[in-house]
Amino acid sequence: MSLTLRDVSTGYGRRRVIAGLSLPDLRSGEVTTLAGPNAAGKSTLLKAIAGLAPFTGQIALDGQDLAQLSAPARAKIVGFMPQSLPSGASLNVLETVITALRASGERAVTEPPETRAMAVLLRLGIDHLALAGLDQLSGGQRQMVSLAQAIVRAPRLLLLDEPTSALDLARQVRLLSEVRRIAAEGRIVLTVLHDLALAARWSDRIAILHKGGLYAFGPPAEVVTPAMLGEVYGVIARVERCSQGHLMVQIDGEIPGGASGAGAKERGAQA
Amino acid sequence: MSGSELLDRYHRQNRRRAALVGAMAVFALIAVLVDLTTGPSGLPLSETIRTLTGAEVPRGTSVIVWQVRLPVAVMALLVGAALALAGAEMQTVLENPLAEPFTLGVSAAAALGAGVAIVLGLTIPFLPPAWGITANAFLFSLGALGLLQLMGRLRGGGPEVLILFGIALNFTAAAFLSLLQFVASAEDLQQLVIWTMGSLQAVNWGSVTILALVIAVTVPFALMASWKLTALRLGEEQARGFGVDVTALRRWALLRVSLLAATAVSMVGVIGFIGLAGPHIARMLVGEDHRFLLPASIFTGALLMSAASTLSKLLITGTLLPVGLVTSLIGLPVFFWLILRGRPGR
Ligand SMILES: Nc1ncnc2c1ncn2[C@@H]1O[C@H](COP(=O)(O)OP(=O)(O)O)[C@@H](O)[C@H]1O
Ligand SMILES: [Mg+2]
Numbered sequence: 160m161s162l163t164l165r166d167v168s169t170g171y172g173r174r175r176v177i178a179g180l181s182l183p184d185l186r187s188g189e190v191t192t193l194a195g196p197n198a199a200g201k202s203t204l205l206k207a208i209a210g211l212a213p214f215t216g217q218i219a220l221d222g223q224d225l226a227q228l229s230a231p232a233r234a235k236i237v238g239f240m241p242q243s244l245p246s247g248a249s250l251n252v253l254e255t256v257i258t259a260l261r262a263s264g265e266r267a268v269t270e271p272p273e274t275r276a277m278a279v280l281l282r283l284g285i286d287h288l289a290l291a292g293l294d295q296l297s298g299g300q301r302q303m304v305s306l307a308q309a310i311v312r313a314p315r316l317l318l319l320d321e322p323t324s325a326l327d328l329a330r331q332v333r334l335l336s337e338v339r340r341i342a343a344e345g346r347i348v349l350t351v352l353h354d355l356a357l358a359a360r361w362s363d364r365i366a367i368l369h370k371g372g373l374y375a376f377g378p379p380a381e382v383v384t385p386a387m388l389g390e391v392y393g394v395i396a397r398v399e400r401c402s403q404g405h406l407m408v409q410i411d412g413e414i415p416g417g418a419s420g421a422g423a424k425e426r427g428a429q430a
Numbered sequence: 431m432s433g434s435e436l437l438d439r440y441h442r443q444n445r446r447r448a449a450l451v452g453a454m455a456v457f458a459l460i461a462v463l464v465d466l467t468t469g470p471s472g473l474p475l476s477e478t479i480r481t482l483t484g485a486e487v488p489r490g491t492s493v494i495v496w497q498v499r500l501p502v503a504v505m506a507l508l509v510g511a512a513l514a515l516a517g518a519e520m521q522t523v524l525e526n527p528l529a530e531p532f533t534l535g536v537s538a539a540a541a542l543g544a545g546v547a548i549v550l551g552l553t554i555p556f557l558p559p560a561w562g563i564t565a566n567a568f569l570f571s572l573g574a575l576g577l578l579q580l581m582g583r584l585r586g587g588g589p590e591v592l593i594l595f596g597i598a599l600n601f602t603a604a605a606f607l608s609l610l611q612f613v614a615s616a617e618d619l620q621q622l623v624i625w626t627m628g629s630l631q632a633v634n635w636g637s638v639t640i641l642a643l644v645i646a647v648t649v650p651f652a653l654m655a656s657w658k659l660t661a662l663r664l665g666e667e668q669a670r671g672f673g674v675d676v677t678a679l680r681r682w683a684l685l686r687v688s689l690l691a692a693t694a695v696s697m698v699g700v701i702g703f704i705g706l707a708g709p710h711i712a713r714m715l716v717g718e719d720h721r722f723l724l725p726a727s728i729f730t731g732a733l734l735m736s737a738a739s740t741l742s743k744l745l746i747t748g749t750l751l752p753v754g755l756v757t758s759l760i761g762l763p764v765f766f767w768l769i770l771r772g773r774p775g776r
Contacts, residue, residue, distance in 0.1 A: 211670050234673025241667040248663035249718045253440055255664055258719075262661035263673025273440065277433045289436045290443075293664075308668065 160187035160221050162208075162316055162347050169200075169207040169214035176200040177207070178371045179216070185364075187315070190339060190348040192358035195368035196392055201351045202242050204368065205318045208349070209239035220316055220347075231263035238314030242321050242351075244301045247294025252304050255293060256280065259308035267312035279311045283337060298325035306334065310341060317341060319350035323357065335361040355383050359406040367391055379406055389414060447716040447726075454715070454729035458507060461736035465503040466495065468743045505633040506739035506753070507732045508641045509698050512690040514708025514731020515645075518724055519652060521709055522659045523683040524589040525666070530705035531691030534578065534596025536571045537702070538603035540695040541626045543570025545610040548625070549618045563625065564637070568696035574599050575688035579681065592684075628699035628754020630739055637697045644693045648686040649728070655679060656720040663718050701754045703761035704731050704738075734761070 161184040170176040177200045185191050193201050207214040210225060210233045218225045225233060250258070256276035260267065268275050280286040285303045288296065296304065302325045309317060319338070323331045339361060342348045352358040358365055359379035367374040367382060369391045375382045383406055388396040397409040431439075466482075467475045471494060481487045481495040517530040531537070543566035547553040553562035554569075578599060582592040611619055658679050661669040666676050695701070708731030709723070715730070716722040734757070741760060742751040 206667075209671055211667060230670065230675045231673040234671065239667075239671035241665070241671060243665065243667060245664040245668055249713060250660070250663060251440075251717075253436070254660070254717075254719055258657060258660045258664070259668075259672050261657045262669065264657070265673060273437055277437055281433055286433055286436065287431070290439060305668075308664075309671070 160315060160345065160347060161185060162349070163217065163219045163222075164208070165217040165219075167204070167207065167214055167216035167218060169203055169212050171203075171212075176203045176371060177214075177368075180204070180368075180371075180373055182366060182373060183376060185347050185349060187345045187347050188342055189363040190342045190350065190361060192362040192365045193349060193351045193368060194353065194355060194358060194365060195374070199368040200371060201368055202320050205239070205320050205349070205351065206241075208316075209233075209237055209318050211239070231265040234263045234314075235265050235267045235312060236315045238309040238312060238317045240305050240309035240317075240319045240322055242324075244298065244305055244325075245293065247292075250293050251290050252285070252293060252296070252307075253277065253280065253289040255304060256307050256311050260311050267314075276307075276311055279307045283307055284333060299327060299330055302326060303330070303334065306337075315346055317346055317348045317350075319348070321351050321353065323352065323354070331357065355379075355388075356406060356408045359383055359408075383408060444719075444722075447719070447722040450715050451722055451725045451729065454712075454726055454733060458510075458729045458732040458736060461733050461740070462503045462507055465506060465736050465740045466499050468740050469494070469499055470743075470748070501633050501635050501638050502630045503736065503739065505630055505638050505641070505698065506735045508638065508645060509630075509694045509701060510704055510708065510731035510733065510735025510738075511728045512641060512645055512694040512731075513701060513705040513735075514712070514727040515649065515652060515724060516687040516690040516694075517705030517731075518709035518712065518720075518727035519659065519683045520687050520705075522662055522720070523680045524592055525662070526589060526593055527710070528706070529593060529596075530709075531571075531575075531687060531695070532700070532702055532705055533600070534593065535574045535599030535603055536688075536691045537695055537700040538600045538607065539574035540567040540571040540692070541622075541700060542603045542607045542610070543567040543696075544625050544699070545607050545614075545622050546570070548622050549610045549614040560632075564696045566696075567699075568692050570603075571692040571695055572688055574603065575684065575692065579684055579688075589680075624752065625699045626754075627752035628701040628757070629752045630698055630742075631750070633697060641693050641697060644689050648690055651682070652686055652724055653721070655683065656724060659683070659720040659724075660718065699752075699754055701735070701757055703757045704734055707761055707764070708734060 163184050164180060164182040167180045168175060168178050195201055203212060206212040208218055210230065220236060253276055256279060257272050260272045260276060277289065280289055283303055283306060288300060302322060306322055323334055326334060338348055338350065364377060365379050365382040366376045367387060374391055375387055383398055385396050385398055388394050393414045395411045395414055397411065399407050399409065401407050463475065466478050467473055473491065477491060478495055481491055520529045520531060521527055544563045547563045547566040553566050557565055578592060578595050581595045585591045611622060614622060658674045661672050661674050662676060662679065670676050709727045712723055712726035712730045716726045738753050738756045742753045742756045745751055
């Protein structure tokens with residue numbers, strides 16, 4: 160199973176955010192991290208793949224052109240966890256996960272919806288929140304619930320937009336190890352992460368988006384380098400290995416003047 | 431608590447909600463009965479029920495119940511149901527708890543339509559005069575919502591855009607209505623002002639049947655969209671990620687809202703508060719799973735409107751107040767109290 164992105168361009172209205180991006184195929188069983196500075200277009204690209212933003216070019220899952228699928232058919236095979244979290248609705252956690260399963264009207268799994276939703280909450284270790292109101296949750300808890308909504312349909316492709324941004328250290332690890340297990344079931348996972356050490360530890364490959372295109376793609380050790388950090392992020396950085404052999408990224412400062420205009424570009428743009 | 435225990439509690443909660451919806455339906459029916467027994471010629475409940483069940487009663491009683499009170503009482507029930515359902519759907523698809531047909535120009539447009547018929551005498555040719563005002567009000571309010579959808583689509587159809595257009599429409603229609611009122615004769619002006627206050631007195635079985643049909647056609651579609659509407663409460667991105675075509679959902683929901691609101695307002699005039707408060711009270715009772723929220727809104731609206739109809743006969747002895755005035759006078763303080771008592775929705 161593989162996800163193909165070829166010559167993909169997308170943006171908002173007339174404004175292009177991603178221009179002619181191609182990626183080596185993403186394979187099932189693998190976790191790929193999408194990284195890059197603020198406003199590089201990571202969320203936009205994820206939305207295009209999820210069918211939430213118009214695009215040109217080819218995005219195909221196992222040769223099946225995703226643009227040709229109806230919304231319910233796409234939702235059956237693609238799970239998307241957006242960066243923005245829902246504001247308070249008077250629904251409890253279990254209800255939202257059941258809704259994620261039933262909203263499209265397509266049957267994605269064979270089990271009864273309630274049982275399936277409960278099993279997903281158990282799997283993510285948030286079953287105790289099942290009957291808690293969505294508007295009573297902390298940001299991190301809502302993030303876990305949002306992940307539950309994305310995986311409940313057992314999608315073949317899982318897209319996660321900054322899934323760990325509100326999580327404490329333990330839950331970052333819990334979420335990412337769960338994401339690894341989901342990938343190991345034979346699914347494709349593409350996730351946006353800002354923390355490159357975390358990305359290096361938990362993903363098989365890293366794609367760096369920069370200036371509307373792909374800057375680098377490959378195994379973490381090849382991609383996360385002081386040169387890349389300098390050019391893309393405009394920071395002075397060291398990349399070292401810890402005693403366990405994992406990559407560690409140490410940021411020492413900003414490059415004066417902001418290399419490649421990363422600082423200037425960021426102004427007025429949302430993360 | 432184990433998973434199966436939690437699921438049990440979830441199912442129990444849903445059964446409780448279904449029971450609440452049923453209870454609201456029963457209360458609405460009781461309210462209709464009370465409505466039927468109030469009026470200038472006091473008929474006891476037993477007499478009313480005997481008439482309704484076809485027992486032998488004096489002819490005068492039969493006429494009062496069947497031709498005078500029942501159409502009015504049933505119309506109150508239906509108008510309440512229609513406006514609250516329209517409000518509930520509109521609040522969800524426009525992602526705004528203050529959205530309802532009346533805040534977005536429907537009532538103003540209907541009043542303008544009525545004004546055009548009353549003051550300028552312009553309406554659909556060959557229509558019986560009794561229906562001229564109704565027809566105009568219907569066409570104008572449907573037109574307003576059609577315009578709203580059209581403008582929205584030109585600009586991408588997002589909820590903020592629709593709400594801004596709705597507010598602009600509201601003011602535009604109100605401005606033209608003022609112009610009409612300014613040039614109207616004293617007699618026309620009085621008729622127009624009374625029409626805009628909302629009244630159940632002009633209804634007959636014909637108008638009741640029409641509104642009943644519109645409700646019968648729209649409700650099943652609304653209920654079928656329950657899961658999609660619930661998904662939209664989690665935000666547009668989430669809903670679309672779940673496979674909901676949000677644009678189509680919005681378009682069809684607004685069409686249902688248009689039909690319900692335009693029909694209701696054209697027959698009874700401007701009735702505020704129900705479309706806002708009905709769904710809010712329903713939400714406090716059953717939460718936002720739309721499988722329960724929509725029916726609960728329908729029955730809450732029906733109950734509120736029946737109660738308002740009864741009160742309109744009782745508040746000032748010997749005087750029948752316009753029911754729209756009652757919903758505003760009695761309803762708004764209740765609504766404020768509900769807001770201040772606790773955040774709506776939990
Ligand atoms: N809804 C939108 N309409 C217009 N421009 C947008 C919208 N969302 C994001 N953008 C712009 O697109 C660019 C990429 O944004 P985004 O994909 O969110 O970046 P990232 O997720 O990499 O931080 C930014 O310049 C941002 O301002
Ligand atoms: Mg982003």
